[in-house]
Amino acid sequence: MKTFTDKPLHQFDQVKYDNIACNLDKHLDQFNGGLDSNNLPVESVDATKLANPSVLSVPSSVDVTKHSTKMPSQSYYFSRRSNTLEQGKLIWEPIFETDLDTDTWSAGFNKLVDLDNGFAIFPLQFDAKEGMLVGCATIDWEHGNQVFNVSLDTEPATFGPRGRGNDWWSEWAVFVNNVLIARSGYIFPRRHTTQIPFAIPCGSQPIQIDCRVKINTWRVGGSPSLETTSTPFKLFSATLWTRNHYR
Amino acid sequence: MPIVSQNLWEEGDVPKAAELNAPYDDTATASAAIDALNTRDNWITIKHFGPELLVGGAPCNAILDKVYDGTSQFVTNSTSYVTIDSAGGNPTECILNYTPEQYEILRVEASALVTNIIAVQTYDNTLPVGSRGDPNYYSFRLLLYFNTGGPTGTITLGEWGYSFTSAGGDGRYFTGANGAAENTGVPLGLQTVQFSTVFRQNTAGTTFEKIALQVQVNNALNTVKISRNNIVAVRGKH
Numbered sequence: 001m002k003t004f005t006d007k008p009l010h011q012f013d014q015v016k017y018d019n020i021a022c023n024l025d026k027h028l029d030q031f032n033g034g035l036d037s038n039n040l041p042v043e044s045v046d047a048t049k050l051a052n053p054s055v056l057s058v059p060s061s062v063d064v065t066k067h068s069t070k071m072p073s074q075s076y077y078f079s080r081r082s083n084t085l086e087q088g089k090l091i092w093e094p095i096f097e098t099d100l101d102t103d104t105w106s107a108g109f110n111k112l113v114d115l116d117n118g119f120a121i122f123p124l125q126f127d128a129k130e131g132m133l134v135g136c137a138t139i140d141w142e143h144g145n146q147v148f149n150v151s152l153d154t155e156p157a158t159f160g161p162r163g164r165g166n167d168w169w170s171e172w173a174v175f176v177n178n179v180l181i182a183r184s185g186y187i188f189p190r191r192h193t194t195q196i197p198f199a200i201p202c203g204s205q206p207i208q209i210d211c212r213v214k215i216n217t218w219r220v221g222g223s224p225s226l227e228t229t230s231t232p233f234k235l236f237s238a239t240l241w242t243r244n245h246y247r
Numbered sequence: 248m249p250i251v252s253q254n255l256w257e258e259g260d261v262p263k264a265a266e267l268n269a270p271y272d273d274t275a276t277a278s279a280a281i282d283a284l285n286t287r288d289n290w291i292t293i294k295h296f297g298p299e300l301l302v303g304g305a306p307c308n309a310i311l312d313k314v315y316d317g318t319s320q321f322v323t324n325s326t327s328y329v330t331i332d333s334a335g336g337n338p339t340e341c342i343l344n345y346t347p348e349q350y351e352i353l354r355v356e357a358s359a360l361v362t363n364i365i366a367v368q369t370y371d372n373t374l375p376v377g378s379r380g381d382p383n384y385y386s387f388r389l390l391l392y393f394n395t396g397g398p399t400g401t402i403t404l405g406e407w408g409y410s411f412t413s414a415g416g417d418g419r420y421f422t423g424a425n426g427a428a429e430n431t432g433v434p435l436g437l438q439t440v441q442f443s444t445v446f447r448q449n450t451a452g453t454t455f456e457k458i459a460l461q462v463q464v465n466n467a468l469n470t471v472k473i474s475r476n477n478i479v480a481v482r483g484k485h
Contacts, residue, residue: 024253028253035290036291052348067447069350076354076445092408092465140442144380190412
């Protein structure tokens, strides 16, 4: 917006209140909040004129590292619970291990906090600005495939080692405001670091992002020499970040 | 707060010179400190940005990378982290060489192709319960090199693990004590690995030098091989 003189004064005109006030009011109105890019010389703005990043306050704990950063064109939101960085463990040691034979879990998508309370504040929660959410979940986990001494299909019958649970699988997914927006597909037994990138448009609204896991397994048994069984599911670290790119 | 007010006069008032001059004087003073109060919403868009200054050539985000897209393999059985160097003499290090402002974002993503691994010992029943399956693991690390004017320091951006075979946990009964690969699950080679994280620099005056992609195995009898690999770093400033 640019302004112009509303009531020009001419030589020998009688000066009234309006002559003084209207023109000045118009200019001040522009100055007091009406300035825009029309008031700038072309190409006068560069990166050095932009505000530097600032920090947004987010809840944190000894279990979960979280931070948020606000910039002129975007914001970043980050959450991590790692065996090495938050827990002080070795990379080989899990944050938690659950026995799928005996512990409580759901056949649907499990929130991480339902598997371990340390993930209570892990989900990202923030007020987004209209634009895009672009982010990534990175989860280091293991759903083991056990090997047992089982009856082999031989004549006469013999026993030997055989992998059990080749039809076991796990699937990870990212949920935004409780809606599934990205999934990994089935991943078969192994220790695996799974990365799930996601992107979704958003309005100016409260946002919650978390990742959840769905597990398919069955109870191990049947070996004549088997004394105990376990079906371990381990989580080593989970990292979730998103960038809110303003429209 | 650069908001300028004006006197209100009624017909018949006789303004004084100082009163008439005040809005102009105040405007002159305030014009040196124009801020968000003086400007409209959306007063400027990214399209108005002039020539950019960030390393990598963008006004808000700069992208830096290190890509090895050949087929040579980096082979290691090291039980401590070593930087991947598939081609030899060309380690997987993404050169940064910039000094971020306070609270800048460094977003890092890496991926690699693990080829035909050699898994010899993936289980050890002489280890304590809870660790017997650990020989099956190998892991990657992204390491940030920085300096604050003195010697180079390092920060671990993250560590992520994988297994040589499909077996897992302590419950691998009836395997040999060492757990040779053929009876502790299916060897897993030719798979991609990938991970990402975000690091925030909380102080000013620190120079980021580079990021290295590193790998280690838990047990030296096992060998991991890596061919294609890369690091992508995004500097988020505005």
